Structure formats: structure tokens, C-alpha cells
Amino acid sequence: MAGLRRILHSLWISLFFLCLSSTAEDSVTQWPLHNDGYNKVVEWDHYSFQIDTQRIFVFSGEFHYWRIPVPDLWRDILEKVKAAGFTAFSFYSNWAYHAPNNETLDFSTGAHDITPLFELAKELGLYIIVRPGPYINAETTAGGFPLWLTTGDYGSLRNNDTRYTNAWKPYFTEMSKITSRYQVTDGENAICYQIENEYGDQWISTTDKTPNETAISYMELLEENARQNGIRIPLTSNDPNMNSHSWGSDFSNEGGNVDIAGVDSYPSCWTCDLSVCDSTNGAYVAYQVVDYYDYFQDYQPTLPEFMPEFQGGSYNPWGGPEGGCPDDTGADFANLFYRWNIGQRVTAMSLYMIFGGTNWGGIAAPVTASSYDYSSPISEDRSIGSKYYETKLLALFTRSAKDLTMTDLIGNGTQYTDNSAVRAYELRNPSTNAGFYATFHVNTSSGTNEAFHLKVDTSAGSLTVPSHGGVLRLNGHQSKIVVTDFTFGSAKLLYSTAEVLTFSILDGVPTLALWVPTGESGEFNIHGAKKGSIKSCQGCSKVKFIKEHGGLTATFTQSYGMSVLEIDGIRVLLLDRTYAYEFWAPALTTILVQGPYLVRGASLSGSKLAVTGDIVNSTTLEIFAPKAVKSVTWNGKEISTRQTEYGSLKGSLSSSKSITLPKLTSWKSKDSLPERFADYDDSGIAWVDADHMTTLNPRTPTTLPVLYADEYGFHNGIRLWRGYFNGSASAVNLNVQGGTAFGWTAWLNGEHLGSFYGNDSAEQASLTLPFTNVTVHTTKSNVLLVVHDDTGHDETTGALNPRGILDATLTDSTGFTHWRLAGTAGGESNLDPVRGVYNEDGLYGERVGWHLPGYKESSWTSVKGSALSVSGATVGFFRTTVSLDLPSDHDISISFVLGTPSSSALTYRAQLFVNGYQYGRFNPYIGNQVEFPVPPGVLDYSGENTIAVAVWAQSKEGGSISVDWKVNYAAGSSLNTRQINEASLRPVWTEKRLKYV
Ligand code: GAL
Numbered sequence: 001m002a003g004l005r006r007i008l009h010s011l012w013i014s015l016f017f018l019c020l021s022s023t024a025e026d027s028v029t030q031w032p033l034h035n036d037g038y039n040k041v042v043e044w045d046h047y048s049f050q051i052d053t054q055r056i057f058v059f060s061g062e063f064h065y066w067r068i069p070v071p072d073l074w075r076d077i078l079e080k081v082k083a084a085g086f087t088a089f090s091f092y093s094n095w096a097y098h099a100p101n102n103e104t105l106d107f108s109t110g111a112h113d114i115t116p117l118f119e120l121a122k123e124l125g126l127y128i129i130v131r132p133g134p135y136i137n138a139e140t141t142a143g144g145f146p147l148w149l150t151t152g153d154y155g156s157l158r159n160n161d162t163r164y165t166n167a168w169k170p171y172f173t174e175m176s177k178i179t180s181r182y183q184v185t186d187g188e189n190a191i192c193y194q195i196e197n198e199y200g201d202q203w204i205s206t207t208d209k210t211p212n213e214t215a216i217s218y219m220e221l222l223e224e225n226a227r228q229n230g231i232r233i234p235l236t237s238n239d240p241n242m243n244s245h246s247w248g249s250d251f252s253n254e255g256g257n258v259d260i261a262g263v264d265s266y267p268s269c270w271t272c273d274l275s276v277c278d279s280t281n282g283a284y285v286a287y288q289v290v291d292y293y294d295y296f297q298d299y300q301p302t303l304p305e306f307m308p309e310f311q312g313g314s315y316n317p318w319g320g321p322e323g324g325c326p327d328d329t330g331a332d333f334a335n336l337f338y339r340w341n342i343g344q345r346v347t348a349m350s351l352y353m354i355f356g357g358t359n360w361g362g363i364a365a366p367v368t369a370s371s372y373d374y375s376s377p378i379s380e381d382r383s384i385g386s387k388y389y390e391t392k393l394l395a396l397f398t399r400s401a402k403d404l405t406m407t408d409l410i411g412n413g414t415q416y417t418d419n420s421a422v423r424a425y426e427l428r429n430p431s432t433n434a435g436f437y438a439t440f441h442v443n444t445s446s447g448t449n450e451a452f453h454l455k456v457d458t459s460a461g462s463l464t465v466p467s468h469g470g471v472l473r474l475n476g477h478q479s480k481i482v483v484t485d486f487t488f489g490s491a492k493l494l495y496s497t498a499e500v501l502t503f504s505i506l507d508g509v510p511t512l513a514l515w516v517p518t519g520e521s522g523e524f525n526i527h528g529a530k531k532g533s534i535k536s537c538q539g540c541s542k543v544k545f546i547k548e549h550g551g552l553t554a555t556f557t558q559s560y561g562m563s564v565l566e567i568d569g570i571r572v573l574l575l576d577r578t579y580a581y582e583f584w585a586p587a588l589t590t591i592l593v594q595g596p597y598l599v600r601g602a603s604l605s606g607s608k609l610a611v612t613g614d615i616v617n618s619t620t621l622e623i624f625a626p627k628a629v630k631s632v633t634w635n636g637k638e639i640s641t642r643q644t645e646y647g648s649l650k651g652s653l654s655s656s657k658s659i660t661l662p663k664l665t666s667w668k669s670k671d672s673l674p675e676r677f678a679d680y681d682d683s684g685i686a687w688v689d690a691d692h693m694t695t696l697n698p699r700t701p702t703t704l705p706v707l708y709a710d711e712y713g714f715h716n717g718i719r720l721w722r723g724y725f726n727g728s729a730s731a732v733n734l735n736v737q738g739g740t741a742f743g744w745t746a747w748l749n750g751e752h753l754g755s756f757y758g759n760d761s762a763e764q765a766s767l768t769l770p771f772t773n774v775t776v777h778t779t780k781s782n783v784l785l786v787v788h789d790d791t792g793h794d795e796t797t798g799a800l801n802p803r804g805i806l807d808a809t810l811t812d813s814t815g816f817t818h819w820r821l822a823g824t825a826g827g828e829s830n831l832d833p834v835r836g837v838y839n840e841d842g843l844y845g846e847r848v849g850w851h852l853p854g855y856k857e858s859s860w861t862s863v864k865g866s867a868l869s870v871s872g873a874t875v876g877f878f879r880t881t882v883s884l885d886l887p888s889d890h891d892i893s894i895s896f897v898l899g900t901p902s903s904s905a906l907t908y909r910a911q912l913f914v915n916g917y918q919y920g921r922f923n924p925y926i927g928n929q930v931e932f933p934v935p936p937g938v939l940d941y942s943g944e945n946t947i948a949v950a951v952w953a954q955s956k957e958g959g960s961i962s963v964d965w966k967v968n969y970a971a972g973s974s975l976n977t978r979q980i981n982e983a984s985l986r987p988v989w990t991e992k993r994l995k996y997v
Contacts, residue, residue, distance in 0.1 A: 077355045
């Protein structure tokens with residue numbers, strides 16, 4: 001097996017260095033550290049990244065600022081990332097979001113200004129992996145390509161075609177320039193810069209290494225551009241699988257190589273529609289892990305095992321279960337798979353996603369619905385739960401286990417255990433001799449409860465642990481990492497069967513936090529210790545101390561809560577899972593905190609300790625701090641604390657306020673589809689002639705003119721086509737394409753002809769609609785109105801698939817005389833630079849700005865009853881305003897809840913607008929999503945809010961929708977969401993909108 005060969009190889013390497021030098025310490029420094037030739041601050045070898053001479057475990061998570069367009073909330077996300085123990089975060093920038101047209105680049109308006117991300121990273125102490133594309137995938141429309149790029153005028157994209165090169169250059173240059181101001185080489189926090197995304201195209205044939213010159217030239221253009229514009233940190237790549245072997249210099253010296261090539265992996269598939277999970281990893285088997293170690297040894301032996309994307313959840317397809325699929329990628333997944341990577345010797349990984357956010361407006365590609373919750377550790381509504389906490393258990397460990405950044409895989413298998421269902425991977429630091437034994441079921445798909453003992457090598461010799469009557473357990477889809485010779489401050493654990501959570505040195509003495517699930521036993525030995533005592537026994541029983549192995553062994557059985565032992569002055573905290581979940585080690589201080597739902601940060605100034613965080617329920621707060629601390633504030637308010645006999649400070653925090661939202665009433669409505677009538681005047685500036693008789697799009701039109709919407713500058717969501725014809729006709733055949741879950745409806749001279757309601761697999765639909773029940777004029781022009789939406793452009797090579805009418809044919813007619821088209825008001829002119837390119841579709845109401853705050857709807861019809869209803873097949877627009885006066889000092893999260901009253905038709909499509917932001921696409925005929933989180937900043941918690949809903953009834957039965965809202969959580973918090981009310985994020989209606997009738 002390649003694995004064994006590699007293990008021997010690494011042993012050989014270790015021996016080689018031992019022979020070369022006298023001490024193990026020397027040996028490791030002789031391994032060549034590499035750098036990119038531009039700086040020596042970021043270096044790497046096969047063990048890890050090293051920054052400023054310090055090896056680091058890069059535990060990162062991805063989040064997309066453009067999926068939460070309120071810059072003040074980026075702090076919330078990043079504080080949560082930091083609090084969980086991560087050392088870094090990564091982000092894709094989205095070219096389309098910044099480039100409404102080929103002449104404009106916006107990196108300054110509202111959330112388009114990304115500099116706060118870099119500034120926050122510095123303030124909070126998180127490294128950044130910048131991923132500028134220009135192609136990003138990300139389940140975003142056209143994979144992040146601006147939609148003006150999808151017409152064919154720029155070629156087939158992702159190659160060295162000059163038309164494409166000239167298009168990406170301004171954006172990529174700007175991203176490089178911005179990033180160049182925030183590099184770790186200058187004391188800032190960006191540590192690497194990813195070129196392209198999953199562009200595993202270096203080879204025409206990997207087997208005989210036939211280079212793909214076009215792809216190589218494209219990569220070289222991007223790399224040159226990055227370097228020319230100031231990027232001095234390493235360039236990286238993310239191979240989509242372990243077969244494409246692209247851009248890594250260990251594999252070949254062909255052109256286009258980056259400095260550090262990485263591999264992405266989604267072992268549980270990337271979508272919660274598991275039926276499609278069979279391509280990259282073979283058929284889906286729950287909890288089946290993938291071997292990475294051999295791959296890295298074989299193909300990237302001089303690089304750290306770097307996973308620029310490792311599964312953090314999975315996206316929710318149209319028709320998929322609401323809230324994603326947490327069962328497949330929940331807390332157990334996090335526990336098992338992230339530990340698995342450690343066993344595989346991975347020292348740099350970024351969870352995709354740490355926070356998914358929302359596919360608001362037209363951001364999504366057709367594969368995913370409105371929610372991009374992604375079952376991430378931080379949910380779309382910004383709440384945290386078991387998955388976040390479970391991830392935190394491991395992230396805090398990796399942050400404190402410095403020795404983990406330099407290990408060799410010594411061996412793996414069941415020979416380490418006395419249970420043939422359990423195996424271990426033994427990692428050892430060649431410099432310190434610290435050992436890490438990552439234990440797993442032999443078949444990781446199995447979730448049985450297995451008891452075992454583990455054979456470990458320690459500085460006190462080989463031991464089988466636990467050795468005093470207890471057992472180690474893997475109960476369910478779980479893994480445990482057993483440490484040996486683990487240093488914490490001046491002390492050392494000879495071994496511990498309870499997992500290390502973290503430690504801190506307070507007044508020169510370590511406090512060590514260990515955790516083990518309730519009901520299980522734990523055993524650890526502190527090297528050199530002599531005496532132990534129980535200081536508090538809330539969650540322990542059967543505590544015994546045994547002098548052996550030149551130190552003191554403690555054994556215990558964990559009950560509920562936290563117990564405190566003192567061993568030669570060292571404080572050891574024993575926590576169950578629940579207490580460990582609520583245990584915090586705020587970085588940049590030494591304090592440890594148990595109790596709150598979230599601790600965001602802490603700062604110490606003399607005798608004053610200031611802690612910030614969130615409380616949902618009344619909580620006891622326990623703080624382990626230096627003795628000098630005499631007073632404690634929580635979110636700025638002093639709290640009374642008492643000192644426990646083992647030196648911690650205890651206080652209590654009261655629960656958050658309960659919030660009741662006002663009812664959403666007083667709706668007004670107006671018809672929003674005047675375009676269906678033959679006498680509607682479409683000569684205004686909102687409309688263009690759809691008159692192209694040729695196209696560069698690779699799909700050859702079967703009827704003319706070309707009715708591809710992007711050709712005419714209308715890229716987002718709903719478009720309206722008016723086709724004119726004279727004289728008689730008996731039917732029309734329309735073939736419309738809009739991506740999975742799209743729909744369309746046609747009217748002739750104001751009368752409803754028919755609809756395609758959509759489903760979760762059809763991207764295109766052709767219908768022949770007879771004119772039997774409608775009036776065809778013979779003495780004046782007939783007008784056919786086709787309204788269709790799209791669910792975004794396809795990703796990768798599908799980006800150019802047109803959106804619009806592919807074929808339009810009249811039966812028994814001389815054909816259409818001409819077509820007019822309307823879409824987003826102003827087309828590419830970027831009428832609303834704040835909310836940006838994805839926000840608006842082309843409905844009449846949107847074009848004239850009925851979705852915006854400040855429009856006066858007083859002349860509209862008042863809605864009676866609670867549901868918002870339209871009769872017949874048309875589009876209705878509804879508006880109401882509602883004032884909020886929510887408490888300060890709270891983080892409050894709100895979702896809208898949309899529904900269809902019973903016995904009403906499901907054949908409608910609705911858009912939800914909150915203060916002008918399109919924050920939900922509700923397709924009850926297709927999808928299951930009924931809850932739509934809307935962040936503060938989009939909502940104003942201390943002022944008036946405009947809520948608008950467009951209902952496009954696709955059938956004669958009309959459409960009826962109920963609109964409500966609810967509080968997801970209210971936490972007493974240092975994040976004061978009432979203050980996130982920057983009015984500039986919510987520009988108001990102006991009269992200039994009226995031109996777009
Ligand atoms: C990866 C890709 C990401 C995202 C992910 C699935 O292959 O790089 O952008 O699409 O799959 O969520």
C-alpha cells in the first residue's frame with residue numbers, strides 16, 4: 001500500500017536528518033522551508049504553513065460578504081469565527097457583484113467596499129485567504145462571472161482569449177491592488193491569494209503529462225497580473241479532486257504552477273440531494289471518509305496538506321428540504337471528519353462554508369434555492385448551535401496544540417487497539433516527541449458504541465491506556481484524539497484519554513481544560529506531578545489519583561457539568577460535552593470562561609476585566625482569570641462576582657428580553673402587469689427592440705430575432721417580452737430557458753394563454769399554446785406577452801447557456817413582426833449601486849420602484865383580510881410599512897415566514913422585498929423554503945420599514961400569500977443590532993424611477 005511506503009519514506013527522512021545532526025531539534029530546521037521568492041514571512045514545508053517563523057495550524061472557514069450585504073454584520077460573523085478557535089477565514093470576491101457593466105468597477109459603495117474585512121481580520125487576529133476568482137463557482141449565478149460576459153462576445157471564457165483577458169483585467173487588478181495593502185508581509189493579515197477556482201485543467205492528459213497550453217497561458221496571465229499589482233504572498237490553487245494534479249510544482253515544472261497547490265474535498269457530497277452525489281467520490285455512503293495522506297505524499301510531498309475547501313455543510317437545492325440537510329453534515333459530521341483530516345496529517349483546511357448566508361436577489365445559480373444556509377456552523381440567521389460548538393471543540397484544541405503543526409504519520413491500523421472495530425492514526429512530532437492518536441471506527445460509516453484501550457508510546461515507555469479500569473469509547477459517529485507528551489506551559493500531559501479542549505497560563509500556572517462525554521471515563525497523567533485533590537466535583541465521580549510513570553495519574557467518570565481538580569498547583573477542569581460547548585478561550589487574553597451562549601472577546605486592563613458576548617438564557621458565568629482581576633464587566637456593565645475556593649470568579653447573567661414583533665397589517669395593493677394588454681405603451685426607455693439577427697452565443701438560435709435576454713443587457717430574474725404579429729394565427733410554440741425551477745407565463749392581448757410552472761429539474765420548457773379561448777385581432781396588431789424568470793446562469797461551461805426565449809413560432813401566421821424587451825430598470829446602468837446588480841428583476845413594480853422605501857402607495861387599494869391575493873393570472877404588488885423599536889444591547893435575528901393559505905393555488909411565484917432588498921424568492925409550487933432570514937441593516941430596528949411583495953399568479957386561479965415574521969433569537973449582546981441602521985444602505989425611491997414604466 002502506498003500509505004505504508006510513504007510512512008517508511010517519512011521515517012527514512014526523519015532518520016536521515018537524525019543522522020545529519022545531533023539533536024531532533026536541529027533536524028527539523030534543516031528541512032527546506034519554501035517561500036514564494038517574494039517574501040520570507042509566509043513559508044511552508046510538508047508539515048505546515050509557517051508565518052513569521054511560527055508554524056500554524058490554519059483552521060479557516062469561508063464566508064461571502066456579498067451574501068450578507070451589511071458590513072456591520074461582518075464583525076458578528078468574524079467574531080464568531082474567532083471565538084470558535086479558528087485561526088483564519090477565507091472569502092471569494094465576486095466579480096459580478098463589483099462590475100455592473102464592462103466599464104464600471106465598484107469597490108466603494110456599501111458592502112462593495114471590502115476593506116472592512118481586512119481591517120476586522122487584523123483587529124480580531126485572523127489570517128485571510130483571499131480568493132478573487134475571476135471564476136469562483138460558489139453556487140452563484142454564472143459562477144461569479146458578470147452576466148454581460150455570458151453572451152458569447154467574450155468567447156468561451158476561462159482561457160487566454162484576449163476578449164476575456166481584457167474583461168477580467170480591471171477587476172482582477174483591483175482585487176490584487178486592494179489585497180496588496182493588507183498582506184501579512186506588511187503586518188497585515190492576508191496570507192495567500194488563490195488563483196482561479198478548481199481549475200484543474202493543466203493537463204490534456206495527466207497520465208502522460210500532456211500540457212494544456214491554453215489553460216497554462218490563462219493561469220500565467222492571472223499570476224503575472226497578481227504579481228504586477230503587488231501580491232507578494234504565496235499564490236495558491238484548489239484542485240477539485242485528487243486526479244487532476246494541476247498547478248503543483250511537485251508534480252511537474254510545467255508552466256502556470258502556483259506556490260502552494262491544495263485539494264478541495266466534499267466527502268459527504270456538496271448538495272443535500274444525495275441522489276446526485278456520485279461523481280467525485282463515487283457513490284455516496286454516509287460517513288465514509290476519504291484517504292488524503294497518500295495523495296499528498298505521492299503528489300505534493302514538499303507542500304503542507306492544504307485543503308482550501310473542506311466540507312462545512314452542503315447547499316440546498318430547489319425542492320430540497322428546508323434548512324438544508326443538517327443530518328448528513330451536522331455536529332457528528334464535524335466531529336468525525338475534521339478529526340479524520342487531522343489523522344491524515346492535514347495542517348491547513350478551510351471549511352466551506354463557515355457561514356453560508358442568503359442568496360438574496362439573483363445571486364444564486366440554478367442549483368441552489370434562496371437559502372445558502374449550507375448547514376454551516378454559523379446558520380443563515382447568524383445563530384450558533386451544536387455544529388458550531390462541536391467544531392469549536394476541535395478548533396480550540398488545534399489552536400492550543402502547537403506540536404500538531406509538525407508531525408509524521410508513524411502508523412495506522414487496529415494494532416493500536418484491543419477492539420478490531422477501532423483503529424488509530426499515530427502522528428508524532430519529531431522535534432518534541434508529542435504524540436497524537438486519532439481514533440476511528442474501522443468502518444467510519446458505522447456508528448456503534450465501541451469500547452477499547454489504546455497502545456501509546458510515551459516518554460515513560462509504551463503504555464496501554466486507560467489502565468485503571470476505565471475504557472475509551474467511540475459512541476456513534478465520533479472520533480477522539482488521544483495526546484501523549486502534550487506540553488501546556490511548563491507542564492506536560494504524559495497522556496490523556498479525555499480530549500484536550502484548551503489551556504491557559506494564569507499567574508504562571510496552567511489551567512488545563514479536558515472534556516469527555518457524560519457517562520464516559522477519562523484518565524490522564526501529569527508528568528512529574530505528585531499530589532492531586534478534588535476542588536469541586538459537579539460532574540465527576542470515582543476520581544482516583546495514582547502515582548506512577550514519574551507523575552500522577554488521575555482517573556474519573558464524567559457526569560454532568562464541570563469539575564475542578566488541582567494537581568501540584570495545576571488546575572484541571574473536567575467538562576462534559578454541554579459544558580465544553582459553552583467553554584470559551586477568548587484569544588488575545590489568557591482568560592477562560594464557562595457559561596455563556598457566546599463569548600466574543602475579552603480585554604484586561606490592570607484589575608479590570610471586560611468580557612463581551614451573548615446571553616440567551618439566564619446563565620452562571622465562571623471566569624478563570626489572573627488573580628489581579630478585581631472587577632468584571634459583561635458587555636460594558638459591571639457584574640458582581642464571588643471567588644470560588646479554587647480561584648475562579650463566578651457571577652450570573654440574566655436572560656435577554658423577550659421580543660414581540662408588531663403585526664404586518666395595512667397592506668395596499670396594485671396590479672403590476674399592465675404590459676399584458678395590447679394597448680400598453682412600450683415605447684419608454686425601459687424597453688428595447690429585441691432585433692439581433694445574429695449572435696456570438698454558442699447556441700445557434702432556431703428562430704430569429706435572437707431572444708436571449710443577456711444580449712440586450714437584461715441579466716437578472718424576471719424579463720418581459722412583447723411579441724407583435726398581424727393577422728390570424730392559431731397557436732404559438734415557445735421554448736423558454738431559465739435554469740432549474742424557473743417558470744414562464746404567456747398572455748395574448750391581455751388574456752392568459754398558459755404557463756410553465758416549473759419543477760426542480762427542468763431548465764427549459766417548450767409548450768405549444770393554442771389561441772382557441774383568446775381573441776386574435778385581425779384588424780390591428782396582436783401582442784403576445786411572455787414573462788419568464790430565471791434562477792441564475794449555470795456554472796462552469798454552462799455559464800453561456802442563454803436565458804430567454806430559445807424558439808418562438810406562430811402557427812398559421814406570417815410570423816412576428818417585432819419584439820420588445822424589458823428587464824431590470826436601466827439594464828446594466830446600475831441604477832441602484834448600493835443594492836447592486838443582483839437586486840432587481842424587471843417587473844413593472846420593480847422598474848418604477850414600488851419595492852423601495854419612500855414610494856407613496858396611498859392611492860393603492862387596501863387589502864382586506866390577512867392574505868395578499870391576486871385574482872386571475874397577473875402580477876400583484878403589495879406594500880406596507882411597519883415601525884420597529886427593538887431594544888438596544890441585543891442581537892436580534894428576524895425571519896419572514898411566507899405561506900399559502902389552505903385551499904389556495906400553489907401556482908404562483910413571489911418575491912419578498914425588505915426596504916428595497918429582494919430578500920426572498922418564494923416558489924411554493926417547487927420549493928420548501930418558507931422562512932427567509934433578513935438581517936438588521938436591511939431591516940431598521942429603530943425606524944420605519946417598507947415591506948413589499950410581488951405575487952406573479954401563473955394560473956387563472958390567481959395567487960394568495962400570507963406574510964408574517966418572527967424572532968429567531970434575541971440575545972443580550974455586545975452586538976447592538978438596533979444600531980445597525982445605516983440609512984445609506986437603504987436608498988429611497990426617487991421620481992427618476994417613473995421613466996421606467
Ligand atoms: C466546490 C467549489 C465551490 C462550491 C462548492 C460546493 O467545488 O469550489 O465554489 O461550488 O464546490 O458548494
